[in-house]
Amino acid sequence: MLTITHLQFTWPTASKPVLNIPMLNIARGEHVFLHGPSGSGKSTLLGLIAGTLDCQQGMIEIAGTKASTLSRSQRDKFRADHIGTIFQSFNLLPYLSPIENVTLGCEFSKKRKQSITSQSKTLEQEAKLLLTELGIDEHTQQRSVAELSIGQQQRVAAARAFIGRPEIIIADEPTSALDADSRDGFIKLLFNQAAVYSASILFVSHDKSLAPLFNRQLSLSELNQGAQYAN
Amino acid sequence: MLIKLAWKSTLNRKASVALTLVTIAISVMLLLAVERVRQDAKSSFANTISGTDLIVGARTGDIQLLLSSVFRIGHANNAVQWQSYEYIKAQRGVAWSIPISLGDSHKGFAVLGTDDNYFKHYQYGKKQHLTFKAGRAFHNPQEVVLGATVAKQLGYKLGQKIVISHGMGNTSFHHHDDNPLVISGILAATGTPVDKTLHVPLSAIEKMHSTGHSKTSRQISRPQHTANHDDEHEHEHEHEHEHEHEHEHEHEHGSTNNSALLHNLNSTPGDLIGSTKQITAFLLGFESPLYTLQVRRNINLYKDEPLLAIMPGVTLRELWAMLDIVEKILLLITLAVVLISLLGMLTSLLATLNQRRRELAILRSVGARPWHIFTLLVSEAILITVLGCIFGVALFYALLIAAQSALQSQFGVVLSFSPLSAYELTLLSVIIGAGTLIGAIPAARAYFYSLADGMQIKT
Numbered sequence: 001m002l003t004i005t006h007l008q009f010t011w012p013t014a015s016k017p018v019l020n021i022p023m024l025n026i027a028r029g030e031h032v033f034l035h036g037p038s039g040s041g042k043s044t045l046l047g048l049i050a051g052t053l054d055c056q057q058g059m060i061e062i063a064g065t066k067a068s069t070l071s072r073s074q075r076d077k078f079r080a081d082h083i084g085t086i087f088q089s090f091n092l093l094p095y096l097s098p099i100e101n102v103t104l105g106c107e108f109s110k111k112r113k114q115s116i117t118s119q120s121k122t123l124e125q126e127a128k129l130l131l132t133e134l135g136i137d138e139h140t141q142q143r144s145v146a147e148l149s150i151g152q153q154q155r156v157a158a159a160r161a162f163i164g165r166p167e168i169i170i171a172d173e174p175t176s177a178l179d180a181d182s183r184d185g186f187i188k189l190l191f192n193q194a195a196v197y198s199a200s201i202l203f204v205s206h207d208k209s210l211a212p213l214f215n216r217q218l219s220l221s222e223l224n225q226g227a228q229y230a231n
Numbered sequence: 232m233l234i235k236l237a238w239k240s241t242l243n244r245k246a247s248v249a250l251t252l253v254t255i256a257i258s259v260m261l262l263l264a265v266e267r268v269r270q271d272a273k274s275s276f277a278n279t280i281s282g283t284d285l286i287v288g289a290r291t292g293d294i295q296l297l298l299s300s301v302f303r304i305g306h307a308n309n310a311v312q313w314q315s316y317e318y319i320k321a322q323r324g325v326a327w328s329i330p331i332s333l334g335d336s337h338k339g340f341a342v343l344g345t346d347d348n349y350f351k352h353y354q355y356g357k358k359q360h361l362t363f364k365a366g367r368a369f370h371n372p373q374e375v376v377l378g379a380t381v382a383k384q385l386g387y388k389l390g391q392k393i394v395i396s397h398g399m400g401n402t403s404f405h406h407h408d409d410n411p412l413v414i415s416g417i418l419a420a421t422g423t424p425v426d427k428t429l430h431v432p433l434s435a436i437e438k439m440h441s442t443g444h445s446k447t448s449r450q451i452s453r454p455q456h457t458a459n460h461d462d463e464h465e466h467e468h469e470h471e472h473e474h475e476h477e478h479e480h481e482h483e484h485g486s487t488n489n490s491a492l493l494h495n496l497n498s499t500p501g502d503l504i505g506s507t508k509q510i511t512a513f514l515l516g517f518e519s520p521l522y523t524l525q526v527r528r529n530i531n532l533y534k535d536e537p538l539l540a541i542m543p544g545v546t547l548r549e550l551w552a553m554l555d556i557v558e559k560i561l562l563l564i565t566l567a568v569v570l571i572s573l574l575g576m577l578t579s580l581l582a583t584l585n586q587r588r589r590e591l592a593i594l595r596s597v598g599a600r601p602w603h604i605f606t607l608l609v610s611e612a613i614l615i616t617v618l619g620c621i622f623g624v625a626l627f628y629a630l631l632i633a634a635q636s637a638l639q640s641q642f643g644v645v646l647s648f649s650p651l652s653a654y655e656l657t658l659l660s661v662i663i664g665a666g667t668l669i670g671a672i673p674a675a676r677a678y679f680y681s682l683a684d685g686m687q688i689k690t
Contacts, residue, residue: 045685052685073600080598085686093236093590095243104623107232108598162595 002026007058036220051075080109084161089177091157102127104159112164130159151182259623268299279423282354290537300512310509324522329514344436351451365381366416367555369503372434375412379420390492434505454463612670
């Protein structure tokens with residue numbers, strides 16, 4: 001699903017590469033925990049995979065496409081079609097309803113829209129379905145984003161990442177703002193949904209205690225050979 | 232989609248957007264109002280007189296003569312001798328002439344002494360002649376013709392008797408109670424100072440003053456009328472007396488109903504000039520415009536008294552030329568106000584941009600391209616500007632309704648309620664264009680933010 005080979009990335013002002021990954025491979029449906037302390041080049045790696053950073057050396061292949069060879073706007077489109085993203089916190093646009101926040105995941109992608117309309121469902125129906133599966137009930141769906149708890153907000157964000165069945169979900173510390181109970185619950189929901197959609201998950205966190213929940217654990221510092229830490 | 236996002240995002244920042252909107256709306260209203268008043272003032276003035284080739288009065292400034300004779304603004308201090316008028320109107324090429332005598336008023340409305348030529352030859356707007364809404368022109372010294380506004384505001388009816396005072400203003404010290412006039416006609420509205428004028432025969436003015444408190448300098452020199460003119464005059468006097476008896480008779484019965492009032496109109500024609508010795512000014516129309524310059528020259532060189540002849544169109548243009556700089560400054564100021572309001576929008580958009588970097592990162596994460604971000608921000612600016620313009624136009628029309636009557640009664644400027652003109656629409660589109668350009672500044676910034684930040688949330 002995701003293959004990275006000989007990836008090197010150097011910030012313009014730095015003399016040594018922040019990333020140097022000879023090999024990383026994630027299979028379809030795999031739930032990977034990537035441990036990376038802050039400053040380990042985590043954000044850079046995610047930016048490269050998502051395509052907001054230019055790949056300087058090496059190759060990134062996602063869902064059979066060599067993403068690293070695409071142009072910037074092609075990468076934006078590719079990201080819209082194939083990658084769902086969940087951030088640390090405040091994932092939602094405050095001026096949209098929870099349902100609109102979820103359907104936003106399809107607005108920039110024809111492919112994701114079609115995957116829903118081909119099942120003769122509307123975006124809104126799909127969004128409601130996903131929200132319900134992720135434990136946001138009908139009543140909560142109608143409330144304004146600002147009234148939701150952080151846990152609920154993260155689940156709405158997860159629904160947005162999943163809508164339209166992207167092949168890979170990138171989760172960047174999505175649980176760091178949650179307490180332990182809701183953290184485990186959130187990860188469980190994430191796995192269930194990923195299983196339904198057979199999506200791969202790349203879950204990045206500095207919190208090692210989450211690692212046992214995943215079927216594969218990686219450490220960025222081990223992957224990242226010979227690279228100079230930014231700090 | 233982006234428009235919807237722009238709309239919702241704008242709505243989300245109601246408070247700051249509303250303030251920006253109000254500033255833009257007020258500035259748009261100001262600009263439209265200034266421009267509308269400027270143009271309507273021009274056309275009101277330009278429409279007041281038409282078809283008149285020369286205006287002749289005692290020597291004064293060109294503009295002063297135009298303003299006093301046609302617009303009833305200011306006073307003419309000197310008069311034109313009647314014999315000069317008689318002499319000039321007999322010149323070759325003169326098709327018609329209208330004598331004008333100003334200086335009296337009735338309840339704040341100007342009283343204009345003239346003769347029947349006024350109703351035959353006076354033109355306004357696009358060479359339109361005066362028409363009667365009711366009744367007919369006066370044909371003896373006991374009759375008066377009202378302008379539309381006078382009749383409407385004072386509630387006067389055809390056939391009613393009114394008293395005209397000497398001097399200008401509402402509070403005249405002495406009223407000529409002995410000299411009531413019958414309303415013989417009411418003119419249709421023209422949108423010019425004619426509407427606010429009471430038209431009486433020159434002889435009525437003469438009579439008012441001769442029977443008034445003082446036999447002023449006007450009376451000292453007897454007019455030098457032709458013999459047959461005087462005969463005619465004396466002859467008419469008999470009629471006048473008869474009429475006065477008739478009128479008094481009716482008054483005793485105290486009948487105020489319309490048919491009785493209309494009975495007052497059954498009068499016989501009489502002398503409209505009387506023993507007039509002086510008039511304020513007169514209007515001339517020529518058989519061919521070719522005569523205009525020649526006669527004008529002759530009048531300006533007239534030996535018997537210092538006279539001034541002006542061509543209304545030319546003098547009006549001189550007036551505009553004088554006012555041009557004021558107009559331009561006014562326009563510049565209002566444009567500056569519009570610009571300031573747009574800069575206010577820029578400030579508020581830029582100020583919120585930093586807080587919105589998270590929003591931009593989220594949009595990027597779902598696949599929005601940097602130009603989507605740019606479009607989103609520009610749409611917001613356009614949205615605010617367009618809404619501001621719409622509210623501004625609404626405010627503008629509200630202002631028109633509020634200010635219309637005051638402007639008309641104070642300055643004689645008739646504001647048109649017409650839909651926005653092509654020029655005004657151009658102004659609005661220029662404002663919207665400027666708003667778009669200004670909106671491009673924060674949009675460009677957001678574009679580069681989103682390129683640099685990618686999906687990283689920087690706050």
